[in-house]
Amino acid sequence: MRREIRITGSGGQGIITAGYLLGKAASIYDGKISTQIQSYGPEARGGASKTEIIISDEDIYYPYIQMADIFISLSQEAYERYRRDVKKDAAIFIDPTFIRPEKNGCYSIPATEEAIKMGSQIMANIIMLGAVAQITGVVSIESLQKSIRSTINERFLEMNINALLKGCELGKRALEENTIKATASD
């Protein structure tokens, strides 16, 4: 099965890093095939930034997104710019600190809020990644941990792993809330 993931946000939020960690986890540690591409260049710090990851059990020929299965956004500007070519039933993840949740339901993950509580806003990308993995199962939490361990500088390792676990927790909570909502609206 081919799954297409787009992660977007502001330059400096660690969007590309999140994409790299996800793709690496899938390809090196989950034994799947994965490609990662990234928007590059003028949109450095501040501007809208995006990365696209394809994860599949089979060879990936076309490495770009045709219709995204998972759409993640950490900034309003990037959300508006890149929320296209997304499947109707796609899993949408937003950070409510920056983006108003969608009416038709999406996973609202307070990654930035939690990151600030944990002492550093830059952990928001890892928290989001944890929530995404927890909810979609697109990659295993264990592989994400390995991916982080083999990538992040040892000095920041502990806090990144904690952020990932925090993200998983938020994911579980969001999943429960969404289930309750869905049941209530039935």
Place this chain on the structure above:
Amino acid sequence: MDAYDILGPSEQYIQGDKACVYGALIAGCRFFAGYPITPATEIAEEMSRFLPKLGGTYIQMEDEIASMGAIIGASWTGKKTMTATSGPGFSLMQENIGYAVMTETPCVIVDVQRGGPSTGQPTMSSQGDVMQARYGSHGDYEIIALCPSSVQETLELTIRAFNLSEKYRVPVILMMDESIGHMREKITIPKDVLIANRSTVDISYAYYRPFRTGYMHATKIPEFAPFGSGYKTFITGLTHDEDGFPTTVNPKAHSDLIKRLSEKITDNIDDIFYVNNKHLEYAEIAVISYGISARPSLAAVNMAQKLEKNVAFINLNTLWPFNYEFISELSKQVEKIIVVEMNMGLMYHSIREAAEGRCDVVLVSSLGGRVPTPKDIVEMIK
């Protein structure tokens, strides 16, 4: 220290640009001179990190003209050398690429293509330089240009580029594109790789003439004696005799020289030309592509196969020398050839020329950095 000692784990998730560096180091490249330019900067960056650990040399030059000059000079000390650039820098290198052809200097030039002409689209993919690789320098000559369409292929074709460059004493151009350069995929670092080195002489100093062929092997490629080896060596961009000295008004000397420079490539097209085919046997339609465009092309061919179309996929991993015979034979077999490329139709011309009207040749062109989708190509197959 060996390249394998510093490259890290055998399986990695890396960009095409980095895979190019890995390939170069495995092939034995120990000298890099360049000037950073998007989307090839990562090659210079990684080279500057790795080369000193292997006792190699990295020089950031003042521009691409000087970069090309530096790798030619360093090659004449016996080192395997490389530079990497993109379109604007590739334009500046053309004069010295001709000099490398004329002086039969082994070296590898990487062009990570972006949108042109001029500074164009620095961060977007393109395949607009493939004719420049072939004809960019003046005068008659043959060159070798290879083109990868995955990160793994980038590593392998970089090694191949060095091997061919050493074997045929010709600059070899690796034609990447922004998509392949910046895309990450899993690679497996190959072990026990076949590495070619330029053929050297082992005869008395007195008898050696640097551009006479046939001392050690019956080929059209002269044996190489680096500067400082004790052998008399003289090189010039002027038409030269077997001693390497200028002979500029003798028509025979010139025609003999440029014929040999061309024939050492064209005589060995079977050794140099390598393409990746799928479903060729019963094909009625062939899709020919290369680089990033080859990926949606293969996806489209697989989709069409499911619709029971007899479609072949041909990935032109070797762009130059162009194998007219291969395309000519193909044109006798199929009814239609679809050429997919990210330019206004460049390889399309050579393919049409080789097909000589025996079958339809149509173009799927994509511009502006937009990589063609499998759908674009399937439409043409239907």
